Amino acid sequence: GAGVSQSPSNKVTEKGKDVELRCDPISGHTALYWYRQRLGQGLEFLIYFQGNSAPDKSGLPSDRFSAERTGESVSTLTIQRTQQEDSAVYLCASISDSTDTQYFGPGTRLTVL
Amino acid sequence: AQSVSQHNHHVILSEAASLELGCNYSYGGTVNLFWYVQYPGQHLQLLLKYFSGDPLVKGIKGFEAEFIKSKFSFNLRKPSVQWSDTAEYFCAVDGYNKLIFGAGTRLAVHP
Numbered sequence: 134g135a136g137v138s139q140s141p142s143n144k145v146t147e148k149g150k151d152v153e154l155r156c157d158p159i160s161g162h163t164a165l166y167w168y169r170q171r172l173g174q175g176l177e178f179l180i181y182f183q184g185n186s187a188p189d190k191s192g193l194p195s196d197r198f199s200a201e202r203t204g205e206s207v208s209t210l211t212i213q214r215t216q217q218e219d220s221a222v223y224l225c226a227s228i229s230d231s232t233d234t235q236y237f238g239p240g241t242r243l244t245v246l
Numbered sequence: 247a248q249s250v251s252q253h254n255h256h257v258i259l260s261e262a263a264s265l266e267l268g269c270n271y272s273y274g275g276t277v278n279l280f281w282y283v284q285y286p287g288q289h290l291q292l293l294l295k296y297f298s299g300d301p302l303v304k305g306i307k308g309f310e311a312e313f314i315k316s317k318f319s320f321n322l323r324k325p326s327v328q329w330s331d332t333a334e335y336f337c338a339v340d341g342y343n344k345l346i347f348g349a350g351t352r353l354a355v356h357p
Contacts, residue, residue: 166344175250175336176290176347189343224290226345233278233297235345237290 137238145244154210154241158227168224215245248273252348267322269337278340279320285333329355
């Protein structure tokens, strides 16, 4: 069956530009997460969506970061005025209500020059 | 604040050697614990998880982990590693609505 998909797989951008990353969760998964993985580090929680509840934005590192999700479908993570320290792999995960387990997408590797 | 510590950042083993990767967490409440694996060029995959019950959890590919509540530990073990186990391993705790990950352990298995 289809897993979590993310696009683009790689994104190279210039400092100061805005980028938008997309996540398609597994159908029927009500919860969706965004994480960031910097080189040589573990995963860093960014934001969490659960159904129609207000998202948990406690992990967003600055107001340049924002994310949206329409219902229980696609989510987009937007980074405005990108900085070099934003370079990382951005991972999306959706969670099965029945197994309470997160399933990860392949990630988007963002490089800010 | 919740945190997860993985003591070994890099581990190098020969095939057939035994493996134990340490994981300690700090969280006072009920926890769900996970080990994820990321093979080279692939995305994160669930290796095993502990929610409740038997503290010795068996996962895929011969891996197991033991939850020791008194030590706040959830160490990953495998009695005999293979070259194909070369990957990065992440321990994670789910305290409330989010996974908190350790920094990861890179395992290299030499034939």
